[in-house]
Amino acid sequence: MTSTMTALFGGAGPAWELRQVPVPRPGPGQVLVRARAVALNNADAAMVADADPTNGGTGKEYQAGYEFAGEIAAVGSGVDTVTVGERVMGTSPASFAQYVIADHRHVVTVPDELPYEEACALPTGLLTEHGALTAGGFRPGQSVLITGASSSIGLIGIQIAKALDAGQVIATTRTAAKADLLVRTGADTVVATGEEDLTSAVLHATGGEGADVVLDHVGGAVFAAALPATRVDGSVVNIGRLDTAATTIDLDALSYRHLRLRGVSFGFTRAAELGEVIAAAGRQLLPAVADGRVRPLIDSSHTFATATEALDRLRSHQAHGKLVLVVP
Numbered sequence: 001m002t003s004t005m006t007a008l009f010g011g012a013g014p015a016w017e018l019r020q021v022p023v024p025r026p027g028p029g030q031v032l033v034r035a036r037a038v039a040l041n042n043a044d045a046a047m048v049a050d051a052d053p054t055n056g057g058t059g060k061e062y063q064a065g066y067e068f069a070g071e072i073a074a075v076g077s078g079v080d081t082v083t084v085g086e087r088v089m090g091t092s093p094a095s096f097a098q099y100v101i102a103d104h105r106h107v108v109t110v111p112d113e114l115p116y117e118e119a120c121a122l123p124t125g126l127l128t129e130h131g132a133l134t135a136g137g138f139r140p141g142q143s144v145l146i147t148g149a150s151s152s153i154g155l156i157g158i159q160i161a162k163a164l165d166a167g168q169v170i171a172t173t174r175t176a177a178k179a180d181l182l183v184r185t186g187a188d189t190v191v192a193t194g195e196e197d198l199t200s201a202v203l204h205a206t207g208g209e210g211a212d213v214v215l216d217h218v219g220g221a222v223f224a225a226a227l228p229a230t231r232v233d234g235s236v237v238n239i240g241r242l243d244t245a246a247t248t249i250d251l252d253a254l255s256y257r258h259l260r261l262r263g264v265s266f267g268f269t270r271a272a273e274l275g276e277v278i279a280a281a282g283r284q285l286l287p288a289v290a291d292g293r294v295r296p297l298i299d300s301s302h303t304f305a306t307a308t309e310a311l312d313r314l315r316s317h318q319a320h321g322k323l324v325l326v327v328p
């Protein structure tokens, strides 16, 4: 193993810069992964903007990234869950580098069938959507409403719900243009929220009862409209705020329907708890990943040298699926 590595850093301007830095050593409970591919998340764009000193940011330099896939290069003391050479995917800050340090509980095995360029784009979606379904008390046979379902993680949510035997998956998008994509991904019903009333459409699709579990990626008016579209004793889990974080809800809908409201934000979850969420997702979903029932949609692949193109595409909000960087 070399002593230095290439990594992408934010904090010097509106884009990442390539740096040579020492290869880190894994501490107790940690693994060192030779990353082969990494994927971008919206949080990466927010981090670059917050640190950009040319546009009012902090100027605080940091090694970028969250998701990765590669093989275990070394393990720290006390780690017996993975071995050197094993193919893994996972989540950890500072993942945009040739070598990534991660908590050993935050990686799972990559099935042989899955190339690194797809594996790197799965951890956030798998753990978030599975964790949210679990938080919502989902059981096989139940109906699931997924708002903002054409988002990268929403598409994973559709596939996970189907793989876990959801009785019905209802997916929303703002216009009908992405309806085909949602149906191909596994949605039974698509609601175009810009063209039809969300509450009425979901009630109609569920025989007037509403969905058992809602995975909401949108917030705002869509979140509010999802409450009266949820079955009595059902759950609404907020995952994202693609529209707005502020909303006005009808407390009658909440109370009369005995709804449970949950919020999840796995980037702010304690390490041990996140480890349990990732382990549960791995246990229940790796067979479905291996046989192709759960796969990420990849918009495009880039290199570290052309990472700015990927960042610009992320910021454009035009990407259909995940942006991937192949690690040098």
Ligand SMILES: NC(=O)c1ccc[n+]([C@@H]2O[C@H](COP(=O)([O-])OP(=O)(O)OC[C@H]3O[C@@H](n4cnc5c(N)ncnc54)[C@H](OP(=O)(O)O)[C@@H]3O)[C@@H](O)[C@H]2O)c1
Residues within 6 Å of the ligand: 041, 042, 124, 128, 148, 150, 151, 152, 153, 154, 172, 173, 174, 175, 178, 217, 218, 238, 239, 240, 241, 242, 243, 244, 264, 265, 266, 267, 321
């Ligand atoms: N809770 C967690 O731990 C966690 C983890 C990861 C991500 N997230 C959050 O989950 C959400 C989805 O993340 P992602 O990276 O998968 O998103 P993404 O791929 O960037 O989502 C893009 C899609 O969002 C929809 N969209 C954009 N603006 C919208 C608006 N104003 N109202 C409704 N829909 C809108 C569009 O779909 P249409 O054109 O089809 O409408 C667009 O195709 C984000 O809010 C993200 O911050 C949460």
